[in-house]
Amino acid sequence: MTGKICGILRQSGAVAIGVAKAAPVEEEVWRAYLDWLSRKGHAGMAYMENHSSIRRDPRLLLEDAKSIISLAFPFKPAAFREPEKGMIACYAYGLDYHDAIRIRLSKTLEKVKEEFGGEYRICIDSAPIMERYWAVKAGIGEIGDNGAVIVPGAGNMVFLAEIITTLDLNPNVNITNLDLCLHCGKCLNECPANALRRDGTVDSARCLSYLTIEHRGAWSESEAIAAMNTDAGKNIIFGCDLCLRECPLNYDTPHTAIQEFHPLKGIMELNKEGVAGLEQEDFSRIFKGSPIKRCKLSGLKRNIGENI
Ligand code: SF4
Numbered sequence: 001m002t003g004k005i006c007g008i009l010r011q012s013g014a015v016a017i018g019v020a021k022a023a024p025v026e027e028e029v030w031r032a033y034l035d036w037l038s039r040k041g042h043a044g045m046a047y048m049e050n051h052s053s054i055r056r057d058p059r060l061l062l063e064d065a066k067s068i069i070s071l072a073f074p075f076k077p078a079a080f081r082e083p084e085k086g087m088i089a090c091y092a093y094g095l096d097y098h099d100a101i102r103i104r105l106s107k108t109l110e111k112v113k114e115e116f117g118g119e120y121r122i123c124i125d126s127a128p129i130m131e132r133y134w135a136v137k138a139g140i141g142e143i144g145d146n147g148a149v150i151v152p153g154a155g156n157m158v159f160l161a162e163i164i165t166t167l168d169l170n171p172n173v174n175i176t177n178l179d180l181c182l183h184c185g186k187c188l189n190e191c192p193a194n195a196l197r198r199d200g201t202v203d204s205a206r207c208l209s210y211l212t213i214e215h216r217g218a219w220s221e222s223e224a225i226a227a228m229n230t231d232a233g234k235n236i237i238f239g240c241d242l243c244l245r246e247c248p249l250n251y252d253t254p255h256t257a258i259q260e261f262h263p264l265k266g267i268m269e270l271n272k273e274g275v276a277g278l279e280q281e282d283f284s285r286i287f288k289g290s291p292i293k294r295c296k297l298s299g300l301k302r303n304i305g306e307n308i
């Protein structure tokens with residue numbers, strides 16, 4: 001049954017699928033998470049402190065949950081934007097992954113449900129669940145020094161999703177240490193804001209991705225101002241992904257075959273002057289269905305240095 005279900009789910013475009021037994025997160029990993037929170041590694045993302053009992057035990061997300069299916073969807077583009085136009089994190093070149101993956105998974109889950117029954121809950125950044133932990137537990141990859149999950153053959157430019165189910169599937173118990181990360185130090189060295197820690201965690205208060213996507217309002221903390229004053233910080237329109245782009249594990253991986261993640265013309269052509277001239281109407285039109293909508297027009301203008 002497990003193999004058949006994974007086979008059906010593969011039709012969603014996932015490049016890796018694995019199964020873990022639904023259970024509480026291991027003590028050591030949970031302690032490390034609490035430690036990161038206590039060091040304020042999550043900066044202003046207060047929601048990461050919420051729902052800790054669910055985050056610790058995802059069985060609370062679905063009654064009678066037995067298994068967690070972890071899936072990876074690649075987003076590496078065929079080409080990156082020209083740097084002089086300003087940086088946009090490449091995961092945001094296409095349509096919003098939350099919507100795209102949910103639609104794809106819902107369709108394939110209908111087939112699974114028809115054949116095997118069961119209840120399901122899809123999580124795509126939509127529930128308090130430790131997605132990288134479950135990806136490793138399900139055997140689809142390992143966490144590299146840049147904190148991202150490395151999937152064999154697909155690198156670490158992947159979105160993760162989970163399906164919690166009441167079906168008692170066979171967990172992947174043959175997980176071996178693949179040692180996929182080269183520990184080459186490129187991600188740490190190329191991070192313009194010194195936001196990556198040697199233990200594979202991110203200091204969000206310095207991370208350009210957090211500061212230009214998640215953070216609301218003006219930057220006031222000294223580490224945020226210093227990060228935004230670096231050359232890379234000054235060149236950002238939306239997000240940063242240098243720690244992924246510079247990772248050698250992504251050099252030879254294929255670009256995504258998922259149509260929804262293919263670059264949108266309006267986003268590929270946008271430059272900082274274009275952002276400066278944007279009105280709300282243009283913003284809504286250009287970023288319809290795009291993850292960039294998340295930071296609103298005021299966020300984009302702040303990112304390019306306009307007063308807000
Ligand atoms: S850049 Fe090197 S050290 Fe960093 S995640 Fe990639 S392989 Fe690992």
Ligand code: SF4
Nearest residue numbers: 191207208209240243
């Ligand atoms: S996203 Fe950018 S700023 Fe954040 S850790 Fe990676 S390279 Fe550093």
